[in-house]
Amino acid sequence: MKILGIKFAPLNVPLKRRLETLSVTLWYFTLAFGPSLGFIITGYLLFFTTTIRYYVLLYFLWMYYDWDTCNKGGRSTKLTNMVAKSRWIQHVFDFFPVTLVKTTDLDPNRNYLLCSFPHGIIPAGAAGSFQSESRGAKTLFPGLQLNIIVQYQVFKSPIFREIALAMGFISSSEESLDYQLSTKPKTPFTGRISVLIVGGAGEAMECSPGTNRVLVNQRKGFVRVALKHGTPLIPSFSFRETDTYDQVKNPYLSLVQHYFRKNVGLVPLILKGRGFFQYSYGFVPHRVPITTVVGSPIEIPKISHPTKEQINEYHKLFVEKLTELFETHKYKYLPDADSKHLEFV
DSSP: OEETTEEBOOTTOOHHHHHHHHHHHHHHHHHHHHHHHHHHHHHHHHHHOSSHHHHHHHHHHHHHHHGGGGGTTOSOHHHHHHHHTSHHHHHHHHTTTEEEEESSOOOTTSEEEEEEEOOOSSOHHHHHHHHOGGGOHHHHSTTEEEEEEEOGGGGGSTTHHHHHHHTTEEEOSHHHHHHHHHSOOOTTOOEEEEEEETTHHHHHTTOOTTOOEEOOTTOOHHHHHHHHHTOOEEEEEEETGGGSOEEOOOHHHHHHHHHHHHHTSOOOOOEEOBOSSBSSSSSBOOOOOEEEEEOOOBOOOOOSSOOHHHHHHHHHHHHHHHHHHHHHHHHHHOTTGGGOOOEEO
16 A cells, blocks of 8 residues: 555554564664664763662673683573574564575584675575574584674674674684684584675675675685685575665765775665565565575685685685576576676675
8 A cells, every 4th residue: 555655564464474573673773783882871871870880890891701702602502592592583584584595415523614695784694594593504404503703893892792692693803713613612513604794894885686796806814714724615695685675875975884894894874674564665674585595515625824826716716606506596586587697896
């Protein structure tokens, strides 16, 4: 039903769909604004309260003690499993819905670096596939502990760092990657899958509906780290990730975004989604199916100090395998697939 050009949702939408919409909005809001709100809340409690400020000081001592957890595999699986199994998280990824597809079995006794594309506004495909229990990742990849790698700056934010750790996120620092790729997890797991969204905030700036732009040509650090540990690389692509939001773009805003990306590591985006009760505009993502396809591992030799030529060689091989994965599966998961190709930026 349209009124004044605004397309409204039907009144008889099932309660489950309403809960999914509420849950996904809260999830996006938490990830988008959580780091900033963490600083604002702790600053207010510290300077404008009398008794609570002392608890904030105790919390800062805890942060100091716990500072390196994000570089050492994150929180215990007992906590992260509780979050992954929560009704909130299930509703979030039922909203789209997110579907996980495996193309080959993985050796449960090895460590892998899974490189996920594209980033999207907030990577719902990667998070839904490897964070939520309901997508079946632990069944598809038995024995392998899953962790999603996010920007190190996230774990400097008070309060929000606890949310990120509870969700099973770990740091993107080289120390963290070295730990993930060189150590075995605690029982009952026998190997690891570390999920790296290679394009990061820069790729989020390229996100718009109907496009498949990936930022990989200038990102070679993940290949160097994989060579350092001899860790197989796994290409992964989340089809229709970029259809969940559009965004406002103009040259002046782009200058601000590039400044924040370079100096802060986070990018302010003006989103164009839908609302709770109408489909024309708002902060809520569009309800489109996202399918995350996990490709076959690329065997990488162990070279402690790889040369530039060796890094370029295996980077080229990875890009070829990522392109092959996209071209093979696009006909199943993309509308008008013949006209869709990977765009490298």
